[in-house]
Every structure is written in C-alpha cells, then in structure tokens.
Amino acid sequence: MLSPSAHSWIEGETLGEHLEEHGVSRRDFLEYCAELSVVLGVGSALAPKMAHAIEVQKRPTVIWLQLQECTGCVESVIRTENPSIGDLLLDVISLDYQHTLMAGAGTAVEKVKAASMAANKGKYLLIVTGSIPTNNDDMYVMIGGKTARSVLEEAAEGCAAILALGACAFWGGIQGARPNPTGAVGVRDIIKNKPIVNLPGCPPIGDTVTATVVHYLTFGALPEVDREGRPLFAYGERIHDQCSRRAHFDAGQFVETFDDKGAREGWCLYQVGCKGPATFSPCPIFKWNNRTSWPIEAGHPCLGCTEPHFWDTMTPFYGRLPDVAGFGIEKRVDTIGASLAIGAAAGVAAHATMTVMHQIKRRRATDQVPEAHENAGENNG
Ligand code: SF4
Ligand code: SF4
Structure with a gap:
C-alpha cells in the first residue's frame, strides 16, 4: 500500500489479524460490526457473520481514479481527527493507486496501477471521483497522457465493481451543470457492463464509503440500491423525515431571515431555501x-446535494422549494391553519417515534453484541 497507511502489513496477514495486531480488541470489533449492521439495515444478529467475513479477508485491492473534480470527495473520506476502526479498515485496504495521496508521481505510479490491475484482474474495487469530459475529443482532462475516458475504460475493464463517489461521478456534478462546456458526464454514461453503486x-459522507466497502467484503455484493443507484441503507430516507427541526415545520415555525428570532430559536429552514423535503x-x-453536527443542525438549509443534477435542479439555493408533485409542501405550509393541531401532533409523534426507534436500534446493536455472537441463530435484533 502506498498511502495513507501508517500500519505495516505482513505478507499473507488477514484483516482480523491486522486489526488485532494494531490494538483493536475482539469486543470493539464486534461492537463496530453491530453498529454497521444497523447502518446497513441487515439486523444486529448478522454482526458476528459480518465480523467473520471481514476478518478472514486478505488485503482487498482498490484503485481510485480522480477525474474532473475538486478533490473535496477525497478530503471528506480521509479527513478525520480520531481514527476509528472504520478508518483503520479503509486504511488497510490495498489502495494501490490514488494520485493525490500517493507519494510518487508520473510514469512510475502509472506502472504500479497497471501492474496492480493485471495482478488483481476481476477482483479489485474501482472508486471514481469526478466526471468525464466528452467535448472536443475528450481533451479537457489528461492523466499520464491519456484522456479521462480512456483511463476510466481501462480501469473498469478488469474491476469487480465501481463505486461512483460524489455528485460528479454519477451525474456530472458542477462541471455538468448548464451550460456544461466540457460535456461532462458520469461513469454510468461511459461504463455499461459493470455494477456501479452511486454514493x-x-x-x-465518508462513512457511506466505509459501510459500502464493508458490505461488499461481507456479502460479496454491492448493497441494495434505489433507482438512482444509491444504497438504500444510507440514502433510503428523506432528510425532512429525520430532521431535528421537523417539529418546527409541523408547528408552522419558520426562519424568515438568517438573523431573525426563528433562526436563533432553531426553527425550520424551509422558507430560506431548505431542500430537505426533496432530498x-x-x-x-x-x-x-x-x-458532531450536520448542515441543518448548524443553521444552514440543505442544498439537496445528493439529488440528480442538483446544481441545476435545486437552484437558487436560497429560494423556496417550489411545489413538488407528491410532497404538497407549499399547500402544507400556506394552509397550516385549522388543520395545524392534528397535522403537527401526528408529524411530531411520527418524528419522535422514528428518532426513538433509531436510538433503540443503535443501543441494541451495541448492547447485544456478545449475545449475538454466542447465539447468532436465535437473535433477530
Ligand atoms: S424543511 Fe428542512 S429544516 Fe425544515 S424540517 Fe424539513 S429538512 Fe428540516
Ligand atoms: S446539501 Fe443537504 S444532503 Fe448535502 S451535505 Fe448539506 S444537508 Fe447533507
């Protein structure tokens, strides 16, 4: 592994042996797997099975391409103050090529990539960040003397699956926004014969990558996805349905400007542009x-950055979300009079129930680890 691992790797070592060698106790690892099993929505009873499947893995190979992008996705995945087991798991994958993180450059690292792809043909995971420019003979991005399109096609040919990481890699991102001068497209527009998961x-969020890689290691397959290719375990819920400000939406309490009383009281950000109801x-x-926190908790409206072509479809960012078929947002906000009491009570109750259920599930996942390990077949979490 070229980078960023600080932990040496012994030839033939399994992931379990490697984690143990670096101070991760069996109990901690099982607790981590139990948490992840809840995140992945597979039930904590499967935590021991997940742990075993991960432990026996030899170092899995990952090739990471950065195409037309800003490097923000890489920053998000690697940026952490307190390395967790999840970070360590990502740290011990064999990240054989990632041109921003690698110490080397030029012909030498291109040779490393080619050798790794040949040695692991059909088995390596391919992570792609950034879009692929297609105008003017694909000439807007060149890496090692090749266009982004040809670099992608070459790497995709021998991979087992592709993780399209970030808005650019699946829909073209900001480069693909109108008027899209470079003709930017996503991986799915170029590669048609490989499984692609859209993150x-x-x-x-970096955790979505960790959880997807763990899912792949555990079950040998990518997680279940929605029609946009997004894993349901992470992208299956609307922000609006999990939002800590939801009670204020249901109560008709809205921030009107960023310095008003509502803003100071933590009211709903819908009127100042929040796209949470459609994200x-x-x-x-x-x-x-x-x-620690997240944008809405910190006082900023959601921009809808996980939705298709959000630079075009969710702008102006501080404009109020127009009436969306199926959501009835405008109607609900503007007529929030007589029906308020019933609507608010139901909404608050539903939100509170979901929050409590989520907390219980998380607590259970941690509390039941030893039991799940000993009675794996009996405990259905
Ligand atoms: S509109 Fe935005 S701030 Fe308001 S409850 Fe929905 S997601 Fe939260
Ligand atoms: S824009 Fe919305 S989905 Fe994107 S990071 Fe902010 S809160 Fe999350």
Missing part, C-alpha cells in the same frame, strides 16, 4: 465531523 453528495441523504443520521 452522491458534494461531498459525500434523500444520511446527513441527519450519520452526521459530519465525527458525528
């Missing part, structure tokens, strides 16, 4: 910066 966001994302659950 969107601008940038995405599927794990932000309220996974949170950011070691689960």
Whole structure:
C-alpha cells in the first residue's frame, strides 16, 4: 500500500489479524460490526457473520481514479481527527493507486496501477471521483497522457465493481451543470457492463464509503440500491423525515431571515431555501465531523446535494422549494391553519417515534453484541 497507511502489513496477514495486531480488541470489533449492521439495515444478529467475513479477508485491492473534480470527495473520506476502526479498515485496504495521496508521481505510479490491475484482474474495487469530459475529443482532462475516458475504460475493464463517489461521478456534478462546456458526464454514461453503486453528495459522507466497502467484503455484493443507484441503507430516507427541526415545520415555525428570532430559536429552514423535503441523504443520521453536527443542525438549509443534477435542479439555493408533485409542501405550509393541531401532533409523534426507534436500534446493536455472537441463530435484533 502506498498511502495513507501508517500500519505495516505482513505478507499473507488477514484483516482480523491486522486489526488485532494494531490494538483493536475482539469486543470493539464486534461492537463496530453491530453498529454497521444497523447502518446497513441487515439486523444486529448478522454482526458476528459480518465480523467473520471481514476478518478472514486478505488485503482487498482498490484503485481510485480522480477525474474532473475538486478533490473535496477525497478530503471528506480521509479527513478525520480520531481514527476509528472504520478508518483503520479503509486504511488497510490495498489502495494501490490514488494520485493525490500517493507519494510518487508520473510514469512510475502509472506502472504500479497497471501492474496492480493485471495482478488483481476481476477482483479489485474501482472508486471514481469526478466526471468525464466528452467535448472536443475528450481533451479537457489528461492523466499520464491519456484522456479521462480512456483511463476510466481501462480501469473498469478488469474491476469487480465501481463505486461512483460524489455528485460528479454519477451525474456530472458542477462541471455538468448548464451550460456544461466540457460535456461532462458520469461513469454510468461511459461504463455499461459493470455494477456501479452511486454514493452522491458534494461531498459525500465518508462513512457511506466505509459501510459500502464493508458490505461488499461481507456479502460479496454491492448493497441494495434505489433507482438512482444509491444504497438504500444510507440514502433510503428523506432528510425532512429525520430532521431535528421537523417539529418546527409541523408547528408552522419558520426562519424568515438568517438573523431573525426563528433562526436563533432553531426553527425550520424551509422558507430560506431548505431542500430537505426533496432530498434523500444520511446527513441527519450519520452526521459530519465525527458525528458532531450536520448542515441543518448548524443553521444552514440543505442544498439537496445528493439529488440528480442538483446544481441545476435545486437552484437558487436560497429560494423556496417550489411545489413538488407528491410532497404538497407549499399547500402544507400556506394552509397550516385549522388543520395545524392534528397535522403537527401526528408529524411530531411520527418524528419522535422514528428518532426513538433509531436510538433503540443503535443501543441494541451495541448492547447485544456478545449475545449475538454466542447465539447468532436465535437473535433477530
Ligand atoms: S424543511 Fe428542512 S429544516 Fe425544515 S424540517 Fe424539513 S429538512 Fe428540516
Ligand atoms: S444537508 Fe443537504 S446539501 Fe448539506 S451535505 Fe447533507 S444532503 Fe448535502
């Protein structure tokens, strides 16, 4: 592994042996797997099976291409203050090529990539960040003397699956926004014969990558996805349905300007542009910066960065979301009079129930690890 591992790797070592060697206890590892099993929605009873499947893995190979992008996605995945087991897991994958993180450059690292792809043909995971420019003979991005399109096609040919990381890699991102001068497209527009999972966001939360890689290691397959290719375990819920400000939406309490009383009281940000009612994302659950907070909790409206072509479809960012078929947002906000009491009570109850259920599930996952390990077949979490 070229980077960023600080932990040496012994030839033939399994992931379990490697984690143990670096101070991760069996109990801690099982607790981590139990948490992840809840995140992945497979039930904590499967935690021991997940742990075993991960432990026996030899170092899995990952090739990571950065095409037309800003490097924000890489920053999001590697940026952490307190390395967790999840970081260590990502740290011990054999990241054989990632041109921003690698110490080397030029012909030497291109040879490393070619050798790794040949040695692991059909088995390596391919992570792609950034879009692929297609105008003017694909000439807007050149890496090692090749166009982004040919670099991608070459790497995709021998991979087992592709993780399209960030808004650019699946829909073209900001480069693909109108008028799209470079003709930017996503991986799915170029590669048609490989499984592709879409991990969107601008940038995405790093945990979505860890959980997807763990799912792949455990079950030998990519997680179940929605029609946009997003894993349901992470992108299956609307922000609006998990939002800590939801009670204020239901109560008709809205921030009108960023310095008003509502803003100071933490009221709903819908009127100042929040796209949470139309956005599927794990932000309220996974949170950011070691689960410290997330944009809406910090006082900023959601921009809808996990939705298709959000630079075009969710702008102006501070404009109120227009009436969306199926959501009835405008109607609900503008007529929030007589029906308020019933609507608010139901909404608050539903939100509170979901929050409590989520907390219980998380607590159970941690509490039942030893039991799940000993009675794996009996405990259905
Ligand atoms: S509109 Fe935005 S701030 Fe308001 S409850 Fe929905 S997601 Fe939260
Ligand atoms: S709150 Fe919305 S815009 Fe912000 S990171 Fe999450 S999904 Fe993206």
